[in-house]
Amino acid sequence: MDVNCFYASAERAFNPALEGKPVIVLSNNDGCAVTRSPEAKRLGIAMGEPWFKLRPRAKEWGLVALxxxxxxxxDISARVMELLGRYSAWLEVYSIDEAFLGVKGEPDQLLALGREMKAACRRNVGVPVCVGIAPTKTLAKLANKWAKNNPAFGGVCRWESVPAEQREALMAKLSVIEIWGVATRLTKRLNAMGIFSILDLTRANPVAIRDKFSIVMMRTVLELQGTPCIPMEEERIGRDQLIFSRSFSTPIITTAGLRQVMSVYAQMASARLAKHDLQAKVLTAFAATSHFNPNEKSFPSVCLALPMPTADPVLLTRAAHALLPQVHEGVKYVRAGIMVTDLRPSGNQKPLELFENPHEERGIGILLEDVAKRYGRGSIGLGHAGIKGGPDWSMKRDMLSPRYTTHWDELPLVKAA
Amino acid sequence: MGVIVGPRVIDAGLSLVTALLAPVAVAAGYPSPAQDYFDGRIDLNEHLVKDVTSTFIVRVVGQSMEQAGISDGDELVVNRALEPKNGSVVIAVLDGELTIKRLRITPTGVILQADNPRFPDIEVPALSDLIIWGVATRCLHHV
Incomplete structure (x- = not known):
């Protein structure tokens, strides 16, 4: 299951005036188009096209940018997933707008179930979805894509209900890049082996593919042939990294400014790690200048092994500050972030006393979290993270629609006239 | 995709004090005789929201439903999963706007009415000609 143009559809659910109009949703800081309604696609707007390039023509096109x-x-994603959970307990939420469901049944039952799910998402939550039904996840993704692009399916495609010739014709037409899980960088090597279309890959020898590529690619081949190899994941906890990264509304040109950014992200990472009972072993901090500014290029980055697995805000902040000596004063940085990797559950390895972290022992992280929980984010912070009056680099969202379902003073308005 | 900030779902209940709710026997002294009878305070969510997934809160702008007890500025609990029936107060999409009306289903057609004769009825041949966004189940009237 996949929600069609998710962000744009979520907006339309509460603002029906957007129906039929070209709508795009912009990335952080109103940077570039990350979701395009079909009408916007027809205008030729590309994925990732920067807003400053589109803005001059927006009015003439009747384009709505949000x-x-x-x-x-x-919230809408959570509602869709809750709803899907009613159809199968075997649900894997794959991303904000995609999920895999495990269902059993006769072909007709499965098609009927898919149509019912689609109708329920539309009626109960207000968003259009497409459903692809197949024996493997890779084929289900393909069926879903087909359902989305061919109106004849009415939004629900059961792979095996389509005559084999038609399936093969489709697979012969689509490039291997279109397959879920095949990295773009591998396509050249596949092409060198004479594998261009999905059909070519389906007919490849799985063992030869494993020897030339990896077990992952072999699984893809087997899945295309109809043998399930990629298991359903209940919850994607075993995630091995957390990233905190944003673009700034105004570029940062001072080391002091970046020091503040690093402090804020380190504390966000600490809070997230603590919430999931995780500790990180490695921290990467980075900053970058704009891709649209060829005259000024600076991409400082550091990767540090932390002295011990930790979620301690003091240690993470200190580590993130290791980026600062690489920062050039006066250069316009538009993006920065930190990433924590090599995550492990906290407390399963007691460090030698000598290496025990003095802050963790005193529970500073937990204290900060408690205060933040009771008095709100931004009520307490360490050192440079600052407290009041959001720093001027915080996110720009000039064309933000109301937060209809999470803020009492921003509820959808209904006209009584 | 950027960092997704987890949504804060509007909670009409009294979650702030939930932690303090249950009376607990004190180590020394006579245990509260009420303790065995305490099952938690009234939770408005439980009574006003039957289907959390499909329920949305909206705010009314305008006077056309005054006679139904729905005033300008009131909040409505709207369930999108409900089948609209004759007499339901519905949120319909009219000219791209969410509009509150009373639904009348007659043998000859479907009518969207305001509960105020000053506003004209809207008539269509069948329910399928309308986009019904949801059915209002409760009005949170400001007294």
Whole structure:
């Protein structure tokens, strides 16, 4: 299951005036188009096209551009997933707008179930979805894509209900890049082996593919042939990294400014790690200048092994500050972030006392979290992270729609007239 | 895709004090005789929202439903999963706007009415000619 143009559809659910109009939703800081309604696609707007390039023609096109309303999308996504959970307990939420469901049944039952799910998402939550039904996840993704692009399916495609010749014709037409899980960088090597279309890959020898590529690619081949190899994941906890990265509304040109950014992200990472009972072993901090500014290029980055697995805000902040000596004063940085990797559950390895972290022992991280929980984010922070009056680099969302479902003072309005 | 901030779902209940709710026997002294009878305070969510996934809160702008007890500025609990019936107060999409009306289903057609004679009825041949966004189940009237 996949929600059609998710962000744009979530906006339309509460603002029906957007129906039929070209709508795009912009990335953080109103940077570039990350979701395009079909009408916007027909205007030739490309994925990732920067807003400053589109803005001059927006009026003439009747184009509606919206800032990312993450509060709304998060809630609508949760509602869709809750609803899907009613159809199968075997649900894997794959991303904010995609999920895999495990269902059993006769062909007709499965098609009927798919149509019912689609109708329920539309009626109960207000968003259009497409459903692809197949014996493997890879084929289900393909069927879903087909359902989305061919109106004849009415949004629900059961792979095996389509005559084999038609399936093969489709697979012969589509490049291997279109397959879920095949990295773009591998296509050249596949092409060198004479594998261009999905059909070519389906007919490849899985063992030869394993020897030339990896077990992952072999699984893809087997899945295309109809043998399930990629298991359903209940919850994607075993995630091995957390990233905190944003673009800034105004570029940062001072080391002091970046020091503040690093402090804020380190504390966000600490809070997230603590919430999931995780500790990180490695921290990467980075900053970058604009891709649209060829005259000024600076991409400082550091990767540090932390002295011990930790979620301690003090240690993470200190580590993130290791980036600062690489920062050039006066250069316009438009993006920065930190990433923590090599995550492990906290407390399963007691460090030698000598290496025990003095802050963790005193529970500083937990204290900060408690205060933040009771008095709100931004009520307490360490050192440079600052407290009041959001720093001027915080996210720009000038074209933000109301947060209809999460904020009492932003509820949808209904006209009584 | 950027960092997704987890949504804060509107909670009409009294979650702030939930932690303090249950009376607990004190180590020394007579245990509260009420303790065995305490099952938690009234939770408005439980009574006003039957289907959390499909329920949305909207705010009314305008006077056309005054006689139904729905005033300008009131909040409505709207369930999108409900089948609209004759007499339901519905949120319909009219000219791209969410509009509150009373639904009348007659043998000859479907009518969207305001509960105020000053506003004209809207008539269509069948229910399928309308986009019904949801059915209002409760009005949170400001007294």
């Amino acid at each position: 800032s990312s309303n993450y509060e709304l999308y998060g």
